[in-house]
Amino acid sequence: LGAEAAAFSLNAVAECDSTNTQLMRQAEAGAPSATVIVADRQSAGRGRRERVWLSSPLHSLTFSLLWRFAAGSSAPEALSLAVGLGLQRALAAAGATAAVKWPNDILCRGRKLAGVLIEVQPGDIKSAIIGIGINLRLPPDMPAAIADNAIALDEVLPQSPTRERLLAVLLSELAATLHRYQSEGFAGLRDEWQARHVFQGSNVRIMGGGEDIEGICSGVTDRGELLIKTEKGTQRVITGDVSLRPT
Ligand code: ATP
Numbered sequence: 001l002g003a004e005a006a007a008f009s010l011n012a013v014a015e016c017d018s019t020n021t022q023l024m025r026q027a028e029a030g031a032p033s034a035t036v037i038v039a040d041r042q043s044a045g046r047g048r049r050e051r052v053w054l055s056s057p058l059h060s061l062t063f064s065l066l067w068r069f070a071a072g073s074s075a076p077e078a079l080s081l082a083v084g085l086g087l088q089r090a091l092a093a094a095g096a097t098a099a100v101k102w103p104n105d106i107l108c109r110g111r112k113l114a115g116v117l118i119e120v121q122p123g124d125i126k127s128a129i130i131g132i133g134i135n136l137r138l139p140p141d142m143p144a145a146i147a148d149n150a151i152a153l154d155e156v157l158p159q160s161p162t163r164e165r166l167l168a169v170l171l172s173e174l175a176a177t178l179h180r181y182q183s184e185g186f187a188g189l190r191d192e193w194q195a196r197h198v199f200q201g202s203n204v205r206i207m208g209g210g211e212d213i214e215g216i217c218s219g220v221t222d223r224g225e226l227l228i229k230t231e232k233g234t235q236r237v238i239t240g241d242v243s244l245r246p247t
Pocket of ligand 1 (some may be wrong): 046047048051054104105112114146148153242243
């Protein structure tokens, strides 16, 4: 992958259930920070809340990165936002204009190009498994309900980068973003994240956390909470089992 990725310990596998699941096992066995698993084919990719992440062999880039935070640095509370920004920057460097969507998606032309799934090693909140799936080409058998809201790089770029090249660019950008997050917390990335947020200043609805919250998306806090300006004042929404939609 070249010098940019030299700091990573890279494991490429032809097939696995989920790169996050595999890497979690390696993390429990003591794998060092910056261990990466990339799979040509992922048979049981996951999203949040045990949702599925679909991919077709070799036509998506699915990988997971283990990041162990140094003692005293930021805990992973806003990590999915920081990672999203790293992906957005790397995609921009590859020529694809993308936006982040709170808390864990990357959109292009309003459709989902990539997803992030952060999982924390049980009993060790300072170690995070960062799972990433990017569509290079949509699976031909993707159900229409998902495909209608999905997009792949082959639709966005005249020539898609190879998976190897894309992985190298992503890892180098992610490492830079994670080091910044580690030293400054999300506060150091917040303004840029907000400027890239697809719903910044728009009317939105938060669903799934009890009563829906409706209002104008006015930004995020240094902890990664979403700020919604409602009739009753500004409400903070924490990342959890909630979905963000335009109204
Ligand atoms: P919400 O949009 O409600 O916030 P989510 O973004 O949290 O949901 P995730 O768990 O991040 O959802 O991703 C899983 C969802 O993404 C699936 O339920 C499916 O709708 C969609 N999806 C699955 N595979 C792909 C793919 N390859 N490309 C785009 N979208 C996909």
